Amino acid sequence: MNASALVSELRALVGERGVVVDPDALMTYNADGCVMDTHAPDVVVLPTTTEQIVAVVKLAAKHGIPLLARGAGTGLSGGATPVRGGIVLVTSRMEKVLEIDRRNNRARVQPGIINFELTAILKAQGYHFAADPSSQKACTVGGNIANNSGGPHCIKYGITGSHVLGVQMVLADGSIFWTNDGTPELPGYDLTGITVGSEGTFCVMTECWIKILPLPEATRVVMALFTDILPAAETVSQVIAGGFLPAALEVMDGGALKAVNDAYKMGIPPEADAALIIEVDGVEDGLDDLLAEIIAIAKEKGAIEVRPAKTPEEQVKVWAARKNAFGAMGRLAPTYHLVDTVVPRTKLPAIMRDVKRIAKETGLSIVNVFHAGDGNLHPIVLFDRTNADQSERAHRAVEEVMRLSLEYGGVISGEHGIGIEKQEFMSQLFTEADLAAMAAVHRALDPDDLFNPGKMFPRKFEANDLASERRRVAEAGAGLPALMAKHGDKLWV
Amino acid sequence: MSDALISSLSAALGAEHCVAGDGDLSFRGTRPDAVVSPGTTEETADVLRLAAAAGAVVVPWGGGTRQRMGGPLSPAGRPVLALRTTRLNRVLDYTPEDMTISVGAGATMAKFAAAIVPNGQMFPVDVALPGRSTVGGALATAADGPRRLGYGTFRDLFLGVTVVEAGGSIAKAGGMTVKNVSGYDMMKLHLGGLGSLGVIVSANFKLLPTPRAAATIACHFDALPGILAMLDALHASKLVPAACELISAEGGEGFGLCLLTDGLPQAVERHKRDVPKIATQTGARDSQILEGEEHAALWARINDLPQAADLAPDELVFRAACLPSEMVATVGNVLAVAKANGATVTFSARALNGVGYFRLRGEPATLGRAWKSLAETMPAASLVSLGAGSPEAAPSPWGRMPGGLDVMRRLKREFDPANVLNPGRFLV
Numbered sequence: 001m002n003a004s005a006l007v008s009e010l011r012a013l014v015g016e017r018g019v020v021v022d023p024d025a026l027m028t029y030n031a032d033g034c035v036m037d038t039h040a041p042d043v044v045v046l047p048t049t050t051e052q053i054v055a056v057v058k059l060a061a062k063h064g065i066p067l068l069a070r071g072a073g074t075g076l077s078g079g080a081t082p083v084r085g086g087i088v089l090v091t092s093r094m095e096k097v098l099e100i101d102r103r104n105n106r107a108r109v110q111p112g113i114i115n116f117e118l119t120a121i122l123k124a125q126g127y128h129f130a131a132d133p134s135s136q137k138a139c140t141v142g143g144n145i146a147n148n149s150g151g152p153h154c155i156k157y158g159i160t161g162s163h164v165l166g167v168q169m170v171l172a173d174g175s176i177f178w179t180n181d182g183t184p185e186l187p188g189y190d191l192t193g194i195t196v197g198s199e200g201t202f203c204v205m206t207e208c209w210i211k212i213l214p215l216p217e218a219t220r221v222v223m224a225l226f227t228d229i230l231p232a233a234e235t236v237s238q239v240i241a242g243g244f245l246p247a248a249l250e251v252m253d254g255g256a257l258k259a260v261n262d263a264y265k266m267g268i269p270p271e272a273d274a275a276l277i278i279e280v281d282g283v284e285d286g287l288d289d290l291l292a293e294i295i296a297i298a299k300e301k302g303a304i305e306v307r308p309a310k311t312p313e314e315q316v317k318v319w320a321a322r323k324n325a326f327g328a329m330g331r332l333a334p335t336y337h338l339v340d341t342v343v344p345r346t347k348l349p350a351i352m353r354d355v356k357r358i359a360k361e362t363g364l365s366i367v368n369v370f371h372a373g374d375g376n377l378h379p380i381v382l383f384d385r386t387n388a389d390q391s392e393r394a395h396r397a398v399e400e401v402m403r404l405s406l407e408y409g410g411v412i413s414g415e416h417g418i419g420i421e422k423q424e425f426m427s428q429l430f431t432e433a434d435l436a437a438m439a440a441v442h443r444a445l446d447p448d449d450l451f452n453p454g455k456m457f458p459r460k461f462e463a464n465d466l467a468s469e470r471r472r473v474a475e476a477g478a479g480l481p482a483l484m485a486k487h488g489d490k491l492w493v
Numbered sequence: 494m495s496d497a498l499i500s501s502l503s504a505a506l507g508a509e510h511c512v513a514g515d516g517d518l519s520f521r522g523t524r525p526d527a528v529v530s531p532g533t534t535e536e537t538a539d540v541l542r543l544a545a546a547a548g549a550v551v552v553p554w555g556g557g558t559r560q561r562m563g564g565p566l567s568p569a570g571r572p573v574l575a576l577r578t579t580r581l582n583r584v585l586d587y588t589p590e591d592m593t594i595s596v597g598a599g600a601t602m603a604k605f606a607a608a609i610v611p612n613g614q615m616f617p618v619d620v621a622l623p624g625r626s627t628v629g630g631a632l633a634t635a636a637d638g639p640r641r642l643g644y645g646t647f648r649d650l651f652l653g654v655t656v657v658e659a660g661g662s663i664a665k666a667g668g669m670t671v672k673n674v675s676g677y678d679m680m681k682l683h684l685g686g687l688g689s690l691g692v693i694v695s696a697n698f699k700l701l702p703t704p705r706a707a708a709t710i711a712c713h714f715d716a717l718p719g720i721l722a723m724l725d726a727l728h729a730s731k732l733v734p735a736a737c738e739l740i741s742a743e744g745g746e747g748f749g750l751c752l753l754t755d756g757l758p759q760a761v762e763r764h765k766r767d768v769p770k771i772a773t774q775t776g777a778r779d780s781q782i783l784e785g786e787e788h789a790a791l792w793a794r795i796n797d798l799p800q801a802a803d804l805a806p807d808e809l810v811f812r813a814a815c816l817p818s819e820m821v822a823t824v825g826n827v828l829a830v831a832k833a834n835g836a837t838v839t840f841s842a843r844a845l846n847g848v849g850y851f852r853l854r855g856e857p858a859t860l861g862r863a864w865k866s867l868a869e870t871m872p873a874a875s876l877v878s879l880g881a882g883s884p885e886a887a888p889s890p891w892g893r894m895p896g897g898l899d900v901m902r903r904l905k906r907e908f909d910p911a912n913v914l915n916p917g918r919f920l921v
Contacts, residue, residue: 103728103818104847148674159672161681162649169897177896184814184848185635185646185685186873186895187920189904193648193681197674217731241590243613243702283731286759342670344591374672375591414672422675429675430665437656437664437691437908438677444903456676470662471910477660478545478911483571486548490569491912 001063003042010045010087013055018093020044029088032073032080034421035385039081041068041088048093050168050176050206057204058174060087061450068452069204071112071140075147076338077419079199083454089204091142097121098207106165106182107212111142111205127212130157133415134323142205148197150415152248152322155373156281157213159415161196165209169195171202172450182209194441199417200452201463202445216281219247220291221309221318224298225272229253229356229368231301232274233349236372238297239278240345246294248279249373250322256369256380259328260321272304276372277322279315325369326380332365333382337394339401343410345375351404355379358400362393376414377405402428418456427458435461436470443467498547498572502529505539510580518575520552520566520918521879525575528554532580534655534663534694540576541692542661545913549574551659552915553688555599555630558622558802561878562634563687564890567917578629581694584608586669593652593669595697598629614700617644617735619792621800629693635685639795640753642845643735650699651680656691659909664691671699682904689919690908704735704755708765709783709791712750712772713742719776720750721821724844726771727752728817732764738795739824739844747778750844753792798841799850801878808854808880809864814873817847827851827867834863850877857882868892891920 010019020026021043030040042065047053060067066086073080082088091112099108102125109118115129115136122128131144132151143149145167148160157163166180169191179191195203226232232251239249252260254273261268268275276298280290295306309315329336343351352368355377359366370378379401383394402412402425412418412425426435435457442449442463449464457463475481483491502511510530518525526549531537544551549572554560566573578599586595589612596605602623605616619638620631630636632654637646644650653667666679683693714720720739727737736753750772754764765782772780783791801810815823820842827849831838836855842848853860868874874892901921905912 103725104816148678150672154672158645158649161678162645171900175899179897180895182816182847183873184843184846185637185648186814187685187875187891188895188897189686189690189901189921190648190681190684191897191900193678193684196681197678214731216733237590240592243705245702282733282756283760283763285763286757289759290757342668342672344588344593344669345671346588346590371672375670376672409669411668411670411673411675413674414670415674417674418676426676429668431663433662433664434666435676436662437658437666437679440907441677441679441682441904444907445900467907471907474545474658474660474662474908475910477542478913479548480911483548483911487569487571490567491916 006063006065007043009059010043010056013059014045014047014052018046018048030081032075032078034076034078034081034419036078037081037083037420039083039085041082042085044088044090046090046093053089053204053206054170054174054176056087056089057170057172061172061174061448064448066453067450069200071143072114072138074135074139075143075417075419076340077413077417077421079147079417079419079455081420083420091140100125102127104182105212106209108207108209109141110207111140113141115139115141115144122212123215126215128215129210129212130163131160134326136323141208141210145196145205145208146198146200147417148415150371152250152371154371155249156245156247161193163211164192164196165211166192167195167205168207169203169205172446172448176206180209199419199456201455202442202451204451218284218287219279219281219315220287221277221279221315222291222295223307223309223318224276224278224295224303225268225305226274226276226303227271229274229352230349232276233352233372235276235298235301237346237348238301239294240373242297244290244294246278246373247281248277250277251275251368251370251372252322252325253368255332255365255367256325259331260325262331263324263328264321266321269305277318329367329380329382332367333384335383335385337381337398339379339381339398340413340416341402341405341410342374342376342414343405343408347408347410348372348375351377351408354404355401358397362397364390364393364397366397374414420455423456423458426456436466439463439466440470495547495572498543498549499527501543502527502540505543506531506536518554518557521561523566523568523573525552526572528575528577530577530580534657537576537581537657537692537694538661538663540574541657541659544574545660545911547572550916551576551692551913553578553629553633553692555627556601556625558626558800559630559634559877561801562876563918565917566915569916576692578627585695589614592700593671593697594700595653595669595695596628597695598627598693600628602626602628602631609700613703615703616650616698616700618647618650619796621797622802625802628696632684632693632696633686633688637848639736639738639792639843641843642737643733644701647684648681651684651696652699653697654680654683654693655695656683656693658691659911659913667697669697687915687919689905689915691914706758706761707753707755707788708761709788710752710754710765710768710780711783711791712777712780713747714750714777715747717748717821717825720748723750723771723775723777724821726775728845730771732767734764737845739820739842740795741839751791751795795841798839799877804878804880805854806880806882807857807860808852809860810850810852810877811864812875812877813849813851813871815847815871817845819872820844820847820849823871824849826871830863830866834859836860836863894920
C-alpha cells in the first residue's frame with residue numbers, strides 16, 4: 001500500500017486532525033526518553049475511540065504495516081521508538097476516567113490518561129492508584145501498564161501489575177475482548193497478567209480496569225541526611241531485615257541532593273552527601289512509634305539530621321524534590337543515561353560501592369536516585385553525547401552496572417522495561433530456552449509480529465523465528481505427526 | 494504401557510523412582526500407568542522428553558489435595574504418567590535478609606513456612622492442608638487464603654519460576670528480586686494453569702515480616718443484610734483488616750464475620766476497639782475478641798475449609814468469584830439454590846475480596862443439578878473437588894467462560910502441541 005493511500009484511509013478512520021504526516025512533526029515520535037536509537041514513524045495516528053483503534057489495527061494488519069502504540073513517550077528503554085517505522089498510535093486523546101466504582105476499589109480508564117491527573121481525580125474521592133512513577137506528571141496509565149513501571153511505593157503496595165485488574169485488548173486479527181473486570185481469578189490463563197509489562201509487543205490496550213485504594217488514614221514522611229551514601233544504604237538493608245513494612249524507602253546521593261537543593265532551595269547542609277526518604281502509612285495508631293524506631297536505626301547508622309515532613313504540604317515538597325530529581329539533572333550535564341537494575345536488597349551497599357568505583361574509573365559523574373527499599377537502583381551516568389570519548393565511557397559505565405547487577409543475582413530492569421535499550425542483555429539473564437518460551441507467548445498472541453516489532457528479544461532472534469524453531473523441536477520430540485495419525489482429533493478432546 | 498518407556502524412565506531416575514501400575518493415585522477415575530518421581534530439574538526434563546518420544550501423557554502431581562479440580566483427564570488412549578514432585582522439595586536459595594526465597598515445587602507449604610518462620614518472616618498465602626499441599630500444586634491451582642485482603646495472593650508474591658515444558662525444555666522466568674520487568678511475566682501463565690503449559694519445578698517468592706501482633710474479632714449475625722451493612726461500613730472506614738471472612742456458623746445458626754487484624758500492637762488495639770462498635774451498629778448479635786491459641790485455631794479451621802482432598806461421597810466443593818460488592822448476594826444465592834435442591838452448605842468467603850468456597854452435601858443427582866444452576870448464573874465459579882459419589886458426568890467444571898478463550902487455546906497449542914500435559918483438565 002502506498003503512503004498516500006494509507007494516510008487517506010487513516011484520515012477516513014480517525015478524521016483529519018487525528019493523523020500526523022508532517023515530517024517535522026513525525027520527528028517528535030521518533031523515540032521515547034531513550035535516545036540510543038531514533039527512527040521516525042511513517043505516520044502517526046491519534047484515535048479518540050476504541051472503535052477507531054480496532055479499525056486502525058485491522059488496517060495495519062491487512063497491509064502488514066508495523067504498529068506501535070504509545071502514551072506520552074516518557075519511557076526510558078526505547079519501547080516507544082518505532083525502529084521499523086510504520087504507524088505510531090498515540091493514546092493521548094483517549095484520556096478519560098470512564099467509571100469509578102469505590103465499593104469495588106476499581107476504576108475503568110482509557111490508556112491515555114496521565115497518571116498524575118488520575119491521581120488528582122481519585123484523591124478528591126479519597127482514593128489513590130498505587131503506581132506512581134517519578135514521571136507521573138507526564139506518563140500515561142497505559143504506558144505504566146505496558147511497562148509494568150513501578151515507583152517509590154512498590155515496597156508496600158506491590159508492583160503495578162498487582163493494581164491492574166483487567167484490560168480490554170485488541171489483537172492483530174481485530175478481535176477485542178476484556179480479560180477481566182475485577183472478579184478475582186477467572187478460570188483460564190491470566191491474560192491480564194501476561195499483558196502487563198509486555199511493552200505493547202502483542203496487543204493494543206483500549207481500556208483498563210485498575211485497582212484503586214482508599215487513602216490511608218495517616219502518613220508520615222521523614223528525610224534523613226547522611227554524610228555518605230553507604231550508611232543510607234545500610235539503613236535501608238537494616239530496616240528491611242528488621243521486619244518493618246514502610247510505604248517507601250528512597251535514597252538520593254550527594255549529586256542528586258545538590259541538584260534538587262539548588263532547584264528547590266531545601267537548605268540541605270553542605271556536608272550532607274546522601275538522603276533517605278522514609279514514608280510510613282496506615283491507621284494513625286502506632287505510626288509515630290514505628291517511625292521513631294526507623295529514625296533510631298538511621299541515627300545509629302550515622303544520620304546527621306532527620307527532617308520530619310509533618311504537614312501534607314511539606315510531604316508533597318519532599319516527594320516533589322525526589323520525583324523531579326531526574327529533571328534537575330539537566331543542571332549537571334547535557335545528557336544522562338539512567339540505568340535501571342535490581343539487586344537482592346542485601347547487595348545494595350556493595351553495588352553502591354561499585355558504582356562509586358565505576359565513576360572514578362570512567363572519570364564520569366554518576367548520580368544515584370533510587371528505590372532502595374526494593375533494591376531497585378538508578379545510577380544516572382552524566383555525559384555529553386556530542387563528545388565521542390565521553391559517550392564511549394558512559395556506555396562502558398552502564399554495561400558495568402548491568403554486569404555487576406547480574407553478578408549479584410539481580411536482574412536487568414526493575415521498572416523501565418527492555419525495549420531496545422536492554423534487548424541484548426536479555427541473553428545474559430536468560431537462556432535460549434527461556435527466551436523461546438517468551439517467544440511462544442508472543443507468537444500465540446501476535447503471530448505476524450505486527451505490534452511494536454524488533455523489541456525486547458535480542459536482535460539476533462526474530463521472536464517468531466525463535467518460537468517456530470521451538471515448536472518444531474517440541475512437535476518432533478512429541479512425535480506429533482505420528483500421534484495425530486494414530487489418535488487424530490482425540491488428542492484435543 | 495510400553496516396557497521400553499518404563500525401562501528408559503527407570504534408567505533415568507532409578508528403578509525405585511519409577512513405579513509401574515501404582516494403585517494409589519487416580520484422576521477422577523483414570524489411574525496412571527506409572528508413577529515417576531524425579532529428584533532434580535534435569536530428571537524432570539528427562540521424564541518429559543521420554544514421555545514425548547513415547548507419546549505418553551503427563552500429569553504433574555504434588556500433594557494430590559486438589560487433583561479433582563478441572564475436567565476429567567482425556568489421554569486419548571495414550572499411556573499416563575503421574576509425575577510426582579515429592580523429591581523436588583528443597584529450599585534452593587534463601588538469604589533471610591533479602592526477604593526472598595526459592596523453593597522446590599514439591600515442598601509442602603508447611604515445610605516452606607518452617608524455613609522462614611524462625612527468621613521472623615511469613616508467606617501470607619494460607620493454603621488449605623499446608624502439611625500436604627505443595628508449593629507447585631498451590632501455584633498450579635492458584636490457591637488463595639483469607640489474608641489476601643491485606644497481603645494479596647500468589648499473583649502478588651510470585652517472583653520467579655522454573656518449569657519443564659512439554660518435550661523437556663527447561664525454562665525459567667523472573668528472578669529473585671522484588672521488582673523485575675525483564676521479559677514477559679511468565680509466572681502469570683503458570684499460576685492457575687493446572688500444569689497445562691509446563692511442570693513447575695521451583696518457584697521464587699517475596700516474603701514479608703511476621704506482624705508483631707494479631708487478633709481476631711469474631712462477629713455473629715443472624716442474617717445476611719446486617720453483614721452487608723457491616724461490610725459497607727468497614728469498607729468506608731479507614732480500618733485495614735488483613736482478612737475478613739464470612740463463614741457459616743457452626744451448628745447452622747446464623748453467620749460469622751471474622752476479622753483478622755495484625756501489624757503494630759497499637760493498630761491491632763485500634764481494630765479491637767472499633768470493629769465491635771461497627772458490628773453493634775450494624776446489628777450483630779455479639780462480637781468476641783480472640784487472641785493467642787483461640788485466634789490461631791480459628792484461622793487454621795477457616796484456612797482448611799476449602800480443602801478438596803478428603804470429601805464425603807455425597808459432597809462437592811466449589812469456588813465462586815464475583816465483585817466484592819456482590820459477595821453477600823452470591824452467598825445468598827448459593828444458600829437458596831442449595832436449599833431448593835435439598836443440599837446443606839458450609840462455606841467460607843473472602844467477604845471484601847469476592848471469593849467464596851462452598852461445600853455442598855446432598856443426593857448426587859441434586860448436587861449435580863445445584864451445581865449446574867449455580868455455574869450458569871454466577872459471574873465465575875469452578876468446581877474444586879467432587880466426592881466419590883458425586884456425578885462424574887458433571888457439567889463443565891468451569892462455570893461461565895472468560896474472554897480470550899481463543900488466545901488461551903493458541904497458547905496451549907504453542908506450548909504443548911501434542912497435548913501431553915494434563916489433557917482435558919484445563920479449560921482449553
